[in-house]
Amino acid sequence: MTEVQDAASITGYHAHVYFDEASRGRASWLRDQVALRFAVVLGRWREEPVGPHPRPMYQIAFKSSEFEKFVPWLMLNRRDLVILVHPETGDDVADHDIYPLWLGEKLDLDIDKLREFVAQETPAAEKVP
Secondary structure (H helix, E strand, O other): OOOOOOHHHOOEEEEEEEOOOOOHHHHHHHHHHHHHHOOEEEOOOEOOOOOOOOOOEEEEEEOHHHHHHHHHHHHHHOOOOOEEEEEEOOOHHHHHHOOOEEEOOOOOOOHHHHHHHHHHHOOHHHOOO
């Protein structure tokens, strides 16, 4: 990649909070605290791995203007939960594969599954032959 990316291309962010049976209580506590403190959109609980995500999780969508307050708060209050934070640039694959910020352990996402999903969602007129 030789060209410089413009941060203005970021339209928002997602945080994916991963959990398992042992950490579900901490994930619930974190979700409640986030809802009380920040202007975000909380996604539903995903009790099974979905898409490229290898573990159960829920998503938190937030605006770029919340990043500087929200992400440092997550860093300090994640209670050992694994959290993926990625930008929304319009390129879902790059957002998850090239641009992510990991809080805690870096998980192996199924990027091939994400590529397949994106390819299915792309209208035929936009596909490059």
